[in-house]
Amino acid sequence: MTRMRLHQHLTQAVVATITIGLAACNGGHSPSAAIQAHAANSIPASPELAAVYQRSCQACHARGTSDAPLTGHGEAWQPRLDKGMNVLVDNVVSGMGGMPPYGLCMDCNAEQFRQLIRFMATPAEAEGQ
Numbered sequence: 688m689t690r691m692r693l694h695q696h697l698t699q700a701v702v703a704t705i706t707i708g709l710a711a712c713n714g715g716h717s718p719s720a721a722i723q724a725h726a727a728n729s730i731p732a733s734p735e736l737a738a739v740y741q742r743s744c745q746a747c748h749a750r751g752t753s754d755a756p757l758t759g760h761g762e763a764w765q766p767r768l769d770k771g772m773n774v775l776v777d778n779v780v781s782g783m784g785g786m787p788p789y790g791l792c793m794d795c796n797a798e799q800f801r802q803l804i805r806f807m808a809t810p811a812e813a814e815g816q
């Protein structure tokens with residue numbers, strides 16, 4: 688009897704810990720539904736840049752399910768921007784974590800990467816959405 692109660696207690700404690708963990712995660716880093724919608728629907732204004740974005744970066748950076756910082760999710764991009772634009776461009780070129788080298792845009796130049804990064808890092812709220 689005592690053992691059973693102890694077991695139940697432990698199970699509750701574990702469930703509580705997991706719940707708190709998930710809540711903390713959502714509060715801090717998960718993009719809101721509005722940001723996810725923004726990411727799913729936004730493309731750069733320039734048609735050339737939009738074409739590059741759509742065939743390379745969008746597959747990962749527009750999906751809420753990916754580990755990639757989401758387009759328009761300012762909170763996710765700020766710590767990355769803090770590293771400086773040159774570091775970010777270098778990391779795209781060499782690849783990083785789940786991102787393949789060049790972010791799959793083999794013919795992009797540094798200026799295009801800078802423009803793509805600025806586009807993706809612009810917070811959704813700043814565009815009035």
Ligand code: HEC
Nearest residue numbers: 743744747754755767775778783784785786790791792803
């Ligand atoms: C196959 C998926 C994928 C594609 C395609 C992709 N990315 Fe990424 N990107 C990621 C992931 C995942 C991360 C997070 C990597 C990490 O933090 O370990 C990331 C991170 C980044 C970062 C942050 C790097 C840093 O130093 O913090 C930049 C900038 C970036 N991507 C730009 C781009 C650009 C520009 C393109 C298109 C040319 C692109 N990505 C295409 C998956 C992708």
